[in-house]
Amino acid sequence: MLSSSARITSRAPVSSAARHARSAQTFKAFYATIRSLRQAYEPPEPDDLEPSEKDFILSLLRANPSLRDTKSYLASFGPRPQPPQRPAPKEEEKPLPTDNAVVAQAETKPPDIKPSPSPVVASILNPVYRRTALVKIQAPFTDRQLESIARGMVYLEKLGLLSVIVVENDQLPKGERGERASLMDETMRVVNALEGQGARARPVLGAVVRLGPKPGDEDSTEPRDYILPEAHTFPSDLVHIRSALRAGEIPVLPPLALDSFCRSVRVDANDVIAALVRGMGEAAALDSSQFHGDESPSLFPDEIDLTPLRLMIITREGGVPSYARQGLPHLLINLTSEYSYIRETFDPRWKPSHPTALSNLELARTCLAFMPPTSSAVMVSHRSPSHLIGNLITNRPAVSSSLPHALLQGNRKLTPHTPTLLRRGLPIRVVRRVDEIDKAKMKVLLEQSFRRELSEEAFWARMERDLDFVIIAGDYAGAAIVTREPCPEGVPSAISPITYLDKFAVLPSHQGDGTVDFLWVALHDETYGLGLPFSANPNGGKEGKGEGRDLVWRSRADNPVNKWYFERSTGHVRHGDWVLFWCDAEVRLKTEEGRRANAGLSYLMDWERGRLQTWCDVVMKIPSSWKPKN
Template sequence: MLPHSTSARSIANLSCRRSQTFKAFYATIRGLRDSTAEPDEPPPPTASNDFILSILRANPSLRDSRSYLASFGPRPQPKPVVAHVLPDLPAVAPSIPKPADPAVDTKTVVEQPKPSPILASILNPIYRRTALVKVQGPFTDVQLDSIARGLVYLDKLGLVSVIVVENDNLVRGEENDRSEIIEETMRVVSMLEKQGARARPVLGSVVRLGPKPDEDVAVEPGVHLPEAHTLPSDLIPIRSALRAGEIPVVPPFALDSFCRSVRVDANDVIAALARGMVEAAALGKSSAFDEKAADFSEDVDLTPLRLMIINREGGVPSYARSGNPHLLINLTSEHTHIHETFRDSWRESHPTSLSNLSLARTCLTFMPPTSSAIMVSHRSPSSLIGNLITNKPALSSSLPHALLQGNRKLTPHTPTLLRLGLPIRVARTLDQVDRTKLNALLEQSFGRTLNEDAFYKRLETALDFVIIAGDYAGAAVVTNEPSSDGGEPISYLDKFAVLPSHQGDGTVDFLWVALHDESYGLGHPSSANPNGGKEGKGEGRDLVWRSRANNPVNKWYFERSTGHVRMGSWVLFWCDAEKRLKIEQGRRGSAGLSYVEDWERGRLGVWADVASKIPSSWK
């Protein structure tokens, strides 16, 4: 028998070895789960779960999903050409092959089998599109890692980023600024590869300073052409990287008139790329970039679908949201107004907001009408997925302001979505309305035939105003209806219509915001928008309208109205005048509004009576 001390020591050693064996076994299992993971790193399924959760948080509607699939889903493949055998040719019986004639040079041509486009679309069903991305630092490694993860998620969904790197702390012209910006570019490349993507630094200049030769491009007034340009041959490195499945990362370099590569403002590089990539894609549509014959495994549509500006500031601050960002901007009608109302304090907290706003306007001028831009903080990389799938802001800008102010999603880091948009104008008389275009809009939107004579005869006496978006892409017709109790006329939304081709591109929200500014939102600070109307001056009025109970748009109306009441096969909606609500709330102090105010009593009966007597406008 061993001594007691020896026995105890042996047991202790055995216990120690068992503990080490268990630790080694645990480490081995973790190594099998992820051979590249460090002992202190979280297991990789977290990243996959985060990707899936980011998609689920986007909460896309059926229309959003269809729109995404229309851009990134499989394209219809051309039908194969079937060879027809001519009936008058005699059948040839198999025979012994004749010896080759030595005087004739015969070569056997072996054709390599080509992959079926249908098979390629099944194996890789995502049709790859491009996005221009401005990564505007400086960022810490943790922040840049989060940004890279978001861009890799977009790549998985089919949106490949063409990244231009900028660092606001590296002043142009200082010593070593070129080498420092190259180092910053390589940091972005390393972070992308750390997230599992393949990235390629494109350190040569892909744009040239100065206007494009033989410049003759018609742009909207106030839109500035890029200070640089690019030729199709300059885009070969970017196109090569995209075809190889790599994300090109570009420093802000440009060739000057002496063919020297110099550092320039990243906005000039992005604007030149936006125009150049659209033009290069248009030149190649008949060959490699023909969407109908796209090879899903290699081809990438060079036309930018999105412009993404990722910085530390986030979106553009709004005077109507106490400095919180704009949710959706109509650049055509709001660009100048945002410049005029930009507070001096924001020039310190958001020093590049206005320059990025102008960059978005310039780029979207050349990009397709369905394209959009987003300005987002590095704190919200997952919002890029939501924007890609839905192409909508995080919150609708046409929601009631009280609902927006109390919404947890509206924070200083909420992204701003920007669209080129449409001009908005207000017509006060029928003489200012193009009846032919309005007829076409109403009939296409409602899918019914308008009774023109009765409709316009009624508007001759009842019309208050018509809000028109663009060239009759949308319109809101508001009338003054006599009250059944002899009181003030009722402001009635007679028609609200948007062309089917413009549904989902922001026109609906732009039109409703203008309607808010001209009716129930008058007198509210957020109504001082330059839409050609009263610009927020005046007294707001309750807005009333009705919709059939089975109208699928009612869900949208429920979210934007103050209240509703059912009237048989109809639903009556209304929006209370915001200025009056504010006055009543201030008058009552901390007690707040009661369930039914004195000025509310009996009005629903009057509204229902008036709305039920309005004749149909359709045949």
């Protein structure tokens, strides 16, 4: 309900101009209120802060983290629990001192003992557990652009993420005279920009990586789907980076490496970054192996976890162009299942505006192979420093890739500078027969996801009869089970049978790592998005060939996931304790819209009549898959 307008406290007459201004404000307030039903709330700016501090706080608020996002952030950066302190030994009772003893104690100087700080003070002085990120700054940039980039690095440092920056200059040809001096100048420009934003930065002008594969890589027979770095580093080579991070300084490196003659030569920045990601991860593992018992690196305030948590590629180009959005960036990329297809569908016309998109895509795939499974990479434009905060706190794309395609197409937030989030991801496959399903693993997935006990005999009997297909992510980390529900006789063929989403499940350990979005995009491509060119992802299914069908599912009215369903469905209707959701087949919507000269669908079409009643009659009679709760 809209709030009543404020009372006018002044008795002075109101001019027509003032009334017009107030009327305009009232209209804007009403319009903003209506828009807020669909858009995230953006709080007003606080006026009592410095501009940089305002930007930082607003960037935090715009990130709009969920409870899961907040818990994940605190798990990575929050203070670590300290081991319980041992109780001090009780002192034996001593007789009261005599007068002479009191005088002697007063003349004796007490020992110089420094009081230990209280836990509250210690937590304020050292509020977060510091982690590291590898950052590629793909110059050249103007001073103003570098200022924007440096501001983003400072924001991340405030949140506990310390950056290790490698500077590249695409417009500096290799082998030219003065090449090294130009690289040093570009590195110092970045250092000066960081210090101009209040950060402490340290130029590391010597080479910290070595050319060539790491000893032993040639003999490795492990299967891998990434290209090994063309350089390597050892833990002893990271002394300057470790020293800078311990001192709270941001190390900034030029793309240099030592060759076999110990000469410092310029190499591709991607090779330096890939070598550092691998080397820093190995150094962090070595650090952890040196602690014993209850000790851990987090108990030592000067120690930094060198394991790279994020890879950030900052360019003038922004993200990777998408075939599904007419050249606007991909929002979220599952590298395991989409890497080859993205390369194959990269339009040559994008090459002039995105000359390094594919090489950076390959860099992300190589680096994420050496980073923790929860890590991500982000390709971002210099115009979007606030997106770095959103990525750090939520580890999600700026706009969810699983939203309805029509909404994504018309979303004003999507611009050429929208960042692309990249995850190592999981393989996605589609199976269409029950005997292709690992029933034991599926049972574990469903029961852990829904926290209920599966009624196995009845569930699998229904699957044998009605199964359409199952989308499986990884080794049963997630699954979407779709059935074809028969309708009573006389129901139009456009409605019968019903394509019903019976189960949509993701293991708790994979919730928040992109698996949910990967699954839903694959579900879209196999059901209501089928038949459109952007649904041709190689997920083992129909690869875009066929005719899309309406997708229907139900959810308990008190299910906390319903907010997510509301955003992705075409519509919903409440039915007792349930909510029925559906997604209209997108090809049919486009056809009907074309017949009406793009006037939009504002009234009930012939093919929709009786549809909701049929869905409710059939779907609400589907038996539960769970055993009764005790």
